[in-house]
Amino acid sequence: MYRILAINPGSTSTKIALYENEAPKFQSNLLHSPDDLARYPTVWDQYEFRLTAVRSELGAWNIGLHQLDAVVGRGGLLRPVEGGIYRVNQRMLQDARANLQGEHVSNLGCALAYEIGRDRNAPAFVVDPVSVDEFEPLARYSGHPLIERKALAHALNIHAVARRASTAFGKKLEETNFIVAHLGGGISIAPVRGGRIIDVNDASSDGPFSPERTGGLPLQQFISLCFSSKYSEAEMRKLVMGNGGLRAYLGTSDATEVEQRIAQGDKKAHEVYEAMAYQIAKEIGAMATVLSGRVDAIIISGGLANSTMLVRWIRERVSFIAPVIIMPGEDEMQAMAAAALRVLLGEEEARDY
DSSP states (O other): OOOEEEEEOOSSSEEEEEOOOEEEEEEEEEOOOHHHHHHHHSGGHHHHHHHHHHHHHHHTTTTTTTTSSSSEEEEOOOOOOSSSSSEEOOHHHHHHHHHOOOOOOGGGGHHHHHHHHTTTTEEEEEESTTTOOOEEEGGGEETTTEEEEESSSSSHHOOOOOOOOHHHOOOOGGGGEEEEEESSSSSEEEEETEEEEEOOTTTTTTOOOOOSSEEEEEEEHHHHHHHHSOHHHHHHHHHHHHHHHHHHHHHHOOHHHHHHHHHHOOHHHHHHHHHHHHHHHHHHHHHHTTTTTOOOOEEEEEEEGOOOOHHHHHHHHHHHTSSSSEEEBOHHHHHHHHHHHHHTSSSSSOBOO
16 A cells, blocks of 8 residues: 655645545645735745645644655646656756746645655655647747747646546547646646647637636737836736736636626626637637547536536537537546556656656
8 A cells, every 4th residue: 555645736725635545545725825925925935835834734644754655746837848757856846946937836846745755755756747748840830930839738637637538438548539628727728639738728828718817819919018018027927827817807716706796697797708618619629620620529627617607608619529528626636646656556657857
């Protein structure tokens, strides 16, 4: 029996879970209040605060110093890598601290796993970091050689649900073609061929708008806004990622609140929410062309997959392409633990970063 700790830092919480093989034994979602986080100017300034919270929770679980066989953390915006399981090493820690491809709380995952693993003399891993790059050459073109499209997506959950769906279809993962729509605070929509994410929108700057992100914007108007002298660079970045999407249109990023407003007859809320579904469906349709229309299923996952209303609107527009499968929520904690277990059992080799 192997004991594996999974750690997933999020924007306002740090999730931790202890598994014995694939069975969860303890789980906690350590919430961090806006007031607590406001004390830290950058994501990395939060590191010691979150590390202390994790150690305190493990103490409450009464987990001894040498009762872990592996610690696995969420992988962040590292160097472009193939999908898989990676040992945490000094190069990874340096790249994460440098915010190599952008500042994001997921960059803390490898460092938290490494430090907790060091406490307990256990190896530390990350699985399918945000920077997984399995693009084919044509997917990299943006329209100008100064800008290359980047592979930055919810790779961990996309790979996990594709693996689950292939099992449900009774096929080998290598034989499948899926479109996976991960719907959360950010939205990633990917054609997944043979288990590889061969294209995907960058959820921080492209694709559909989401609860708090603008997605792709009309470029000429955006350029004019950038040079209007009304906003600093930091304010523009926050406008695109944090203060965009539902929050910009409706003053909230809470989909449950939006649906309550719709139920009370708020026509604006209805139109904005349906527009988000419209853009999601349009992106799914675009990604179907990457697979030449040969799609085994469209998989809708992430927290917003729990929204019956949103899913219905999407399904109405895309079901002609392929069957639509709903896998609500996120498989990230289970996926991380399962990957570490495969390494411990010798079923898969951990890679060097």
